[in-house]
Amino acid sequence: MCIRDSIKMIIGKLGRVRQVIRAGGFGMCKVEEKLKEMMGVVPSVGKPLGAYVPAVLYKGQVFTSGQLPMKDGQLMAKGKVGRDVTEETAIECAKWCAFNCLNAAKSAIGDLDKVERVIKVSVYVSSAEGYTNQPQV
Numbered sequence: 001m002c003i004r005d006s007i008k009m010i011i012g013k014l015g016r017v018r019q020v021i022r023a024g025g026f027g028m029c030k031v032e033e034k035l036k037e038m039m040g041v042v043p044s045v046g047k048p049l050g051a052y053v054p055a056v057l058y059k060g061q062v063f064t065s066g067q068l069p070m071k072d073g074q075l076m077a078k079g080k081v082g083r084d085v086t087e088e089t090a091i092e093c094a095k096w097c098a099f100n101c102l103n104a105a106k107s108a109i110g111d112l113d114k115v116e117r118v119i120k121v122s123v124y125v126s127s128a129e130g131y132t133n134q135p136q137v
Contacts (some may be wrong), residue, residue: 069093082131
């Protein structure tokens with residue numbers, strides 16, 4: 001599953017959760033609970049590894065900084081896909097980058113149930129020369 005599909009899946013599930021909440025069903029169901037179910041952990045933003053802010057709320061929109069594949073406070077992989085990192089590992093890393101991006105957004109707005117739409121997603125895959133399967137990541 002590529003990052004685009006992962007994000008579509010996450011956003012699709014967020015939309016269904018919001019519909020349930022708006023309809024008054026499953027009163028305690030929250031986006032964070034769905035993310036915990038999907039990823040196995042409760043969303044929380046990690047400590048920045050540099051001098052930057054993970055997310056900023058500006059005029060009703062959240063802008064997130066670039067996210068690394070951090071899991072349990074550790075970088076999941078280093079290197080280039082197709083040389084140092086397998087495609088399968090890169091796909092898992094991409095899922096965690098998307099998850100971390102949502103966590104950063106949560107840090108700016110307090111509750112992911114407030115998210116109505118994702119406007120833009122930029123993804124960068126560090127690839128070895130000759131690696132051409134970036135869309136799968």
